[in-house]
Amino acid sequence: MAKTGKAGRHRRRKRRTPVGAAPGTLIADPAARSTQFDLMLVAPDKCRTIRNATVTDITANREDWPLMWLDCVGLADVATIGEIGRLFGIHPLAMEDVINADQRPKVDFFDDHVFVALRMVDDASLNRYEQIAVFFGEKFVITFQEREGDPFGPVRKRICADGPNRLRARHGDYLAYALIDAVVDSYFVPIEAVSDDIERIEDGMLGGPQKGQMQELHALRREILVLKGVLWPLRDALATLIRNDDPFVTHETKVFLNDTLDHAMRLIELIETQRDTLTGLIEMHLSLTQARTNDVISLLTIVSTIFIPLTFLVGVWGMNFDPDVSPWNMPELRAYYGYPAALVFMVAVALALFGYFKWRKWL
Known part of the structure; x- marks a missing residue:
């Protein structure tokens, strides 16, 4: 999984709001993808999906369905995104955090909604992650992501599955939990790939150090540090979401969020173990090279x-x-x-x- 060339050293240049701009100013990144809205309307006994939804579709169906999930892919159309924010009463500072997609994972509580900013696996082979912003209230969930591709496919299938299910029967907090849980669980794939790479290099080193192993070890160590920088604040954000006494997060949903927090803790333990293993392998490689x-x-x-x-x-x-x-x-x-x-x-x-x-x- 580890890449050692230019592709493995992908670094995203952070774009910031100009100095002195008014709070809540929405300025699109010139490299942002074009915006597309997908609207999923949810009721206990049915669901409906509208692709390439418009603001008119949202306003026309908002009162007729007990729960709606609006998924926004691409952050180029700041005018429409700002209109969505005003329609759902989202705080302007939170909308600014959506457009400036380099936020540390966090949770903010407002009068009628909750804002959760997370980092989501975008391309594990390039060690690249993107921001996913989740807003939820009692009757709506809104997600903003930078590019196409997400781990929400199983959640969509569960919503549209035949028969009763919790995703259709409960409020926005449970749907938000399901999305957050999918984001957290998606980290197991790159972390397990790193474990496989570590075992492969370790087995190869038993026969003597080889050229290129040190470069791979440093690439994996850099990847582990990126994962650590993402997962530690993610754990703190989940803990804040669970411990805060907010009316939009019910006790039943917090039970499920505790399980997601356990997953995040497990991921952190895995990367800590991998970091220690990589440190030991780097030292062993240096010792073997010196011995040779x-x-x-x-x-x-x-x-x-x-x-x-x-x-x-x-x-x-x-x-x-x-x-x-x-x-x-x-x-x-x-x-x-x-x-x-x-x-x-x-x-x-x-x-x-x-x-x-x-x-x-x-x-």
């Missing part, structure tokens, strides 16, 4: 040590002294078996040194 370097240096030193006396002997016997001038000038040059004797002597010296190194356990 030391072995190479030791081998080269031993080879050099063996050849030093041999080089000395060759140098001595290679001096150009004429034995005819003096009997002290290299008399070995006249020996009948001088050349093979010299070779045997040098081999004996090399073997003796080799045996000594083995005896001292240097080899």
Whole structure:
């Protein structure tokens, strides 16, 4: 799962509201996707979906259905988004947080609705996440996401499934819980992929460190740090949602939110374990690499040590002294078996040194 090239280092440039702008000012990001609204109308015994819904569709059906879910994909059309906010009485500061999609996961409580900002897995292979903003009151749920693609498919199927179910029978807080729970559970996929990568690298390192393993380990560690930065505030936001005594979050829904909080805690425990494992693997890789370097240096030193006396002997016997001038000038040059004797002597010296190194356990 870990990517090590430019794709694995995707960084999003954060866009901020201009300094001095009035609170609640909505300014679209030039790179924002075009806006599309999907409206799901929910009743205990039926449901209806309107694709590419308009503000007229919303106002025409709002009073006729006990619950509606408006899903907004793309944040380019700030005029219509602002109109949606005014229609449902959403606080302007919360709408500004929707457009400035770099918020820390949080929960804000207002008089007639609750605002939850989360980070959602957008593309795990690129280590990229997007903001999902959830507004809910007694009779409505509104979600704002930056791009197409979300983990809400099972929730949509449950709403439209035949027979009675809790998603159609309860109010907006339970539907919001189901969406938040889907976002939290979607993190298990990239975290399990990281675990698989860690096990693969660990198994490979048992046979010795390989080129590229350190780069993969650092890429995984960077991914874990991103996940940690997302999940810790997510846990705090869920805890705030559960502990706050808000009339729009019933006691029955808080029981289910507690289960989602348990999932978030489990995810945090997993990434903490993975971070410790990665730290250990990085240290082990460095130790193994250093050990291999030391072995190479030791081998080269031993080879050099063996050849030093041999080089000395060759140098001595290679001096150009004429034995005819003096009997002290290299008399070995006249020996009948001088050349093979010299070779045997040098081999004996090399073997003796080799045996000594083995005896001292240097080899």
